[in-house]
Amino acid sequence: MSTSLSVLRENAQAIWQAGVDAVLPGPLLAEALAEPELRRDLEEAARIVVVGAGKAGAAMAAAVERLLVEFLPKLEGHINVPAGTEVPTQKIHLHAARPLASNHPTPAGVAGAETILQLVQGAGPDDVVLCLLSGGGSALLPAPTPGVSLADKQTVTRYLHACGASIDEMNAVRKHLSAIKGGRLAHTFAGRRLYSLIISDVVGDPLDVIASGPTAPDPTTFANAWSVLQKYRLSEMIPFGVTEHFQRGVRGQISETPKELSSRVRNRILGNNVRALAVAEAHAKSLGYAVLNLGSYIEGETKQVAVALAGICRSVREQGIPLLIPACILSGGETTVTLSDDPGKGGRNQEFALAFLAKMQRVGLNGTLLLCGGTDGEDGPTDAAGAWVDAETLVAVKEKHLELGVALARNEAYVFFESAGGLLKTGLTQTNVMDVRVLLMHPESPETPLPASPSTISSRSFEK
DSSP: HHHHHHHHHHHHHHHHHHHHTTHHHHHHHHHHOOOOOHHHHHHSSSSSSEEEESTTHHHHHHHHHHHHHHGGGGGGEEEEEEETTTOOOSSSEEEEEOOOOOOOHHHHHHHHHHHHHHHTTTTTTOOEEEEEOOOTTHHHHHOOOOOOOOOHHHHHHHHHHHOOOOHHHHHHHHHHHHHTTHHHHTTOOOEEEEEEEEEOTTTOOOTTGGGGGTTTTTOOHHHHHHHHHTTTOOOSSSHHHHHHHHHHHHOOOOOOOOOOOTTEEEEEEEOHHHHHHHHHHHHHHHHHHHEOOOOOOOOOOOHHHHHHHHHHHHHHHHOSOOOOOOOOEEEEEEEEEOSSSSSSSOOOHHHHHHHHHHHHHHTTTTTTEEEETTTSSSSSSSSOOOEEOOOHHHHHHHHTTTHHHHHTTTTOOOHHHHSSSSSSSSOOOOOOSSSSEEEEEESOTTTTTTOHHHTOOOOOOOOO
């Protein structure tokens, strides 16, 4: 591997890691729990009840206990987390609600959600509830509404994932199949104050969409949810119990989700993709790059968005528009993948890298590297956070006779990068603010000095 290529890889991962580090739960919660009103409520509370769900749940719980050590005698709680992410805690029970690398609700998740409902419903007039929410909360907090089974919800969720429905669309449906989402959890609260402390994994940070909004008013209706199922032609495929439930809801025979909540409920966004990109941008500039931050509102079909980024890449490399190299283009948000009839193994970040590579293969990637990674360390049902591509990837494609088009058509990005090299494996990060993509472009001449990553930057390794 050339020195230039090594520097590209080191810098790309250091920039990505800087963004992830900026949204870790510990520092975010330290800021939130120092806020005067919240602090006063904690001091005067008879009990402090901590509930929640999400991929960052374990780290958030541990941080709360560490930051509120003087309040431990009156603290208790229960948080639904993915199995395998649990850490030692004293007063907050971490409940394994689903396996790793799965986005589907489970019976264990239902049991945990029922416990959370009971804790919030049981809050006394002088009790304060801290609800810790983060990405993955929807699947980790299943509480099927009466008349709908968990199996029914699993079937609907599976169909929505497969057809490429957006997170807003999926959550509109899930909220109207739930006894806890869409503001229903907060609606049961009658205590002193409920603070929902949130790490957002949704474009634009809409409170009603993150974890399907268990503590936020829900602007969607049964009619909206039913229209999503009709849009993707699922209304004839879903279980009868779900169809009957939605039709009754549309007719007004079932109460809607809460459209407003008590002033005792406070929702606070602690960390998001905007913050991660801002810190990644600052770090890239410190390394000497001209930076174009495309922001956190990047949505759409993964392959199409990747092709658009490839076009910007060529414009920079060939015309110096909109910036000169050495350049770094950052983008965030979350794209969607519409699966083939018989999909292989992969995730949206791996597919993004693969689609970018397919578009760039004719012009080459000399002096160019794209890293695509989920900030949670998970990309689809795989053990990779995402993938990266550079000039060496194209060499591997040729030498190993890999078929880019076939891998894209079958959604088999993981198998492709496992063979070509390029899987980004970081392990779980204990946070989740969607995706961060880092595109670096250096001069192709080996004599040109390149920005170098400072030795003080700690970054995890690429899988070679």
